Amino acid sequence: MLILCSFWSSEHDCSEDAARGLRQFCGRDVCKATVLAARDCMGKNLMIVTISKEEDQADISLLDYLVFRSLASMEGGDLDRICLPTSCRSFLYLPLDRTVKEHLVKVAYVDTPEQMYVNLVGENHSYIKYMENMMEEMQEEYGRHEADVQKVLFPYVGLVCAAQHVEDGKYHRAQVTELLQEERMMVRVVLVDIGFCQVVHASSLRRIGDKFLVLPAMAIRVTL
Numbered sequence: 001m002l003i004l005c006s007f008w009s010s011e012h013d014c015s016e017d018a019a020r021g022l023r024q025f026c027g028r029d030v031c032k033a034t035v036l037a038a039r040d041c042m043g044k045n046l047m048i049v050t051i052s053k054e055e056d057q058a059d060i061s062l063l064d065y066l067v068f069r070s071l072a073s074m075e076g077g078d079l080d081r082i083c084l085p086t087s088c089r090s091f092l093y094l095p096l097d098r099t100v101k102e103h104l105v106k107v108a109y110v111d112t113p114e115q116m117y118v119n120l121v122g123e124n125h126s127y128i129k130y131m132e133n134m135m136e137e138m139q140e141e142y143g144r145h146e147a148d149v150q151k152v153l154f155p156y157v158g159l160v161c162a163a164q165h166v167e168d169g170k171y172h173r174a175q176v177t178e179l180l181q182e183e184r185m186m187v188r189v190v191l192v193d194i195g196f197c198q199v200v201h202a203s204s205l206r207r208i209g210d211k212f213l214v215l216p217a218m219a220i221r222v223t224l
Contacts, residue, residue: 021071022051025062025153029053055153056207058085065154068202070184082156082179089160091175091192094120094216108194108219117195117219130215131193135170138162142171142206152205155179155187160213162206163189166198173212174205195219 030053037048051062064082066072096103105118106128120127142150142162152161155176163174177197178188185202 018066018071021066021069022062025065026051026053031062032059053153056089058088058156058159060085060154060156064156068154068179068185084156084158088156088158089210089213090158091160091173091213092216094218094220096120096220096222105220109196111195113224115221115223117221119193119218120220127215127218131218134212134215135172138171138173138212141209150206151203152207155202155205159205160208161189162208162212163191163198163200164204165191165196166200171206173208173217175217176205191219192217193219195221 032052032054033047033049034052035047035049039046039048052059053062054060061082063072067082104121106121108117108119110116119131122128122130150162152159155161157176157179159176161174161176162171164171172191173193174189174191176187176189180186180188180199183199186199187202187205188197188199189205190197
C-alpha cells in the first residue's frame with residue numbers, strides 16, 4: 001500500500017521546514033493526491049502529485065499552504081500564483097431596496113462622510129436583534145480555550161471566517177480580501193457587518209460555522 005511520490009518538480013523550491021509543514025497540513029485527515037507525471041527515481045517509479053484537502057467545502061492546496069507560510073517558493077512571484085479554490089462558502093448580501101424611499105438604519109462605521117456603512121434595522125428591529133444575539137454567541141464560542149482547534153488552515157482571498165476587531169477584541173464575521181506580499185502571514189480582512197477593514201495575522205483567524213452564515217452581511221455602504 002506504500003506508494004513513492006513527490007509534489008516537487010523543477011519549478012518549485014522548498015525550505016528545510018517544508019516537511020514539517022507538510023505533516024501539519026495533512027495531520028490525520030484524508031487528502032487528495034492528483035498525479036501530474038511519473039518519472040524514474042533510482043530505479044523506482046516516482047509519481048509527481050499535487051496534494052489537497054477539503055476544509056469548509058473548499059479544496060486547499062498543500063503547495064499554496066507552504067508558499068503562504070514561506071516554507072516553499074514558486075518561480076514568478078509566490079503569492080500572485082496562489083490558486084483560489086474553485087468553490088467556497090460565501091456571505092449573502094442585503095442591498096437597500098431602492099423602490100422604498102425611507103429605511104430605518106443604524107450607523108455601523110464611518111470612514112468619511114463619502115464612505116460610511118449602515119445596518120438595516122428590520123421590522124420590529126428583527127435584523128439588529130438577530131445580529132446582537134449572534135454576536136453574543138460568537139464571543140462565547142470563540143472565547144473558549146478549545147477555539148484554537150478552529151484555526152484557519154489557509155486564508156485564501158474570499159475566505160469567510162471569524163476575526164477579532166483590532167480595537168475592541170470582539171470576534172466578528174469577516175472575509176479575507178488580500179494576502180499581503182510584503183508582510184509574512186498577514187492578511188487584509190473586512191468585517192462584513194460593520195464595513196471596517198483591518199490587517200491581521202493569519203493565525204488569529206478562526207473557521208466559522210454555517211450557523212453564523214444565515215444572516216446576510218449587514219454592512220451596507222452609503223454616502224451623504
